[in-house]
Amino acid sequence: MANEQERAYFKRYKEDVETRGKPFHPWAMFHDTVMSLVVVSVIVALACVWYFTSGEEAGESGILGPRYTEEADPGTTSFIPRPDWYFFFLFYLLRIFKWPESVVLGTVGIPTIALILLFALPFMDRRRERRIVRRPVALVGALLVIASMGILTYKGATAEESLASENVELVDEWVQEQGLSEEGEQGATLFAQSGCQSCHTYLGSGSANLGAPDLSDIGASGQSAEELAAYVANPAEFGNQVMPAYASLGEENLMLLGTFLAESTGEGGGE
Ligand code: HEC
Structure with a gap:
C-alpha cells in the first residue's frame, strides 16, 4: 500500500x-x-x-x-586550555561526564550516537510531508538539539575554567582531614585558587611538577606559619628558584596561607 x-x-x-x-x-x-x-x-x-x-x-x-x-611559552605550568567558542558545548559535556567513569560516553558515545541518528534519519522518516509544523517529532527534536547546544555553549563560555575551581571543592574535605581552623580554611581556599597545585600535590589532589614536594604534611616540618608565609612570599630567598614569588598576594593572605600550611600536618592529622 x-x-x-x-x-x-x-x-x-x-x-x-x-x-x-x-x-x-x-x-x-x-x-x-x-x-x-x-x-x-x-x-x-x-x-x-x-x-x-x-x-x-x-x-x-x-x-x-x-x-x-x-x-607560546612551552615552560608554563599554569596554562588553562580553552577551545574556540563553537566547541564550548562539547567542552562542557566533558565537565558533565567525569573522568574516568563516563568520559568515553561524553566524548565518543554521544557524538557518535547523534551522527548515527543523523545518517539513519532519511531511512526512519520516509514520509513525504515537508511542512515543518506537520512534523512534530522532527520539530521537537530539532528544537531540543538547538536548545541543548545553546545551553551547553553558554555554560561552557561562562564556566570558571581553572584548575582552581575544582580544587576549591576539595577545601571542605581538607578542613575535615586536617582539622583546619577558620583561618586555615581561608588559607586553604587561597591555596586552591592560587595555582599552587599545578606543581604541588595536596592530599592526593593537584599534580606534582618541577620537583615540588607534596604539601599534605608540610606543617609537620616544624616551620611556623610566619616562616611558611615568608617562604611563599619569596621562595628565591630560600634558594628556591623554581617556585614563583607570591608576595603580591599581600601580607594578610600570605599569613592565611602560612597558617593553612602550618596546620597541614598530614593525612589523618585532624582530630
Ligand atoms: C612552578 C611550580 C610551583 C608553584 C606554582 C608553587 N610552588 Fe611551592 N615549591 C616548588 C618547588 C619546586 C619547591 C621545592 C624547592 C626546593 O625543594 O628547593 C617548592 C617548595 C615549596 C614549599 C617548601 C616546602 C618545604 O619542604 O619546605 C612550600 C611551603 C611551598 N612550595 C608552598 C607553595 C604555595 C603555598 C604555593 C602557591 C601559593 C606554591 N608553593 C606554588 C614549586 C612551586
Whole structure:
C-alpha cells in the first residue's frame, strides 16, 4: 500500500519535473556557481579586513582580532586550555561526564550516537510531508538539539575554567582531614585558587611538577606559619628558584596561607 502511494507520488513528481521543472544544466549549476562566488568573496573580504586593520605587533587587535598573539611559552605550568567558542558545548559535556567513569560516553558515545541518528534519519522518516509544523517529532527534536547546544555553549563560555575551581571543592574535605581552623580554611581556599597545585600535590589532589614536594604534611616540618608565609612570599630567598614569588598576594593572605600550611600536618592529622 505504502509502495503504491510512493509510486504514485514518484509519478506525479516526474510529471511535475517535465512540466514545471528546470533542468540541472544550466539552471542549478548557474545558481551554485553564483552562490559559491558570493561565499568565497565574503571570506576573502573578511580576510582582507582582518589583515589590513590589524598591526604587526603581537596582540595589536584590528576589527577582527590580532594578526599575531603572544608567543607560546612551552615552560608554563599554569596554562588553562580553552577551545574556540563553537566547541564550548562539547567542552562542557566533558565537565558533565567525569573522568574516568563516563568520559568515553561524553566524548565518543554521544557524538557518535547523534551522527548515527543523523545518517539513519532519511531511512526512519520516509514520509513525504515537508511542512515543518506537520512534523512534530522532527520539530521537537530539532528544537531540543538547538536548545541543548545553546545551553551547553553558554555554560561552557561562562564556566570558571581553572584548575582552581575544582580544587576549591576539595577545601571542605581538607578542613575535615586536617582539622583546619577558620583561618586555615581561608588559607586553604587561597591555596586552591592560587595555582599552587599545578606543581604541588595536596592530599592526593593537584599534580606534582618541577620537583615540588607534596604539601599534605608540610606543617609537620616544624616551620611556623610566619616562616611558611615568608617562604611563599619569596621562595628565591630560600634558594628556591623554581617556585614563583607570591608576595603580591599581600601580607594578610600570605599569613592565611602560612597558617593553612602550618596546620597541614598530614593525612589523618585532624582530630
Ligand atoms: C612552578 C611550580 C610551583 C608553584 C606554582 C608553587 N610552588 Fe611551592 N615549591 C616548588 C618547588 C619546586 C619547591 C621545592 C624547592 C626546593 O625543594 O628547593 C617548592 C617548595 C615549596 C614549599 C617548601 C616546602 C618545604 O619542604 O619546605 C612550600 C611551603 C611551598 N612550595 C608552598 C607553595 C604555595 C603555598 C604555593 C602557591 C601559593 C606554591 N608553593 C606554588 C614549586 C612551586
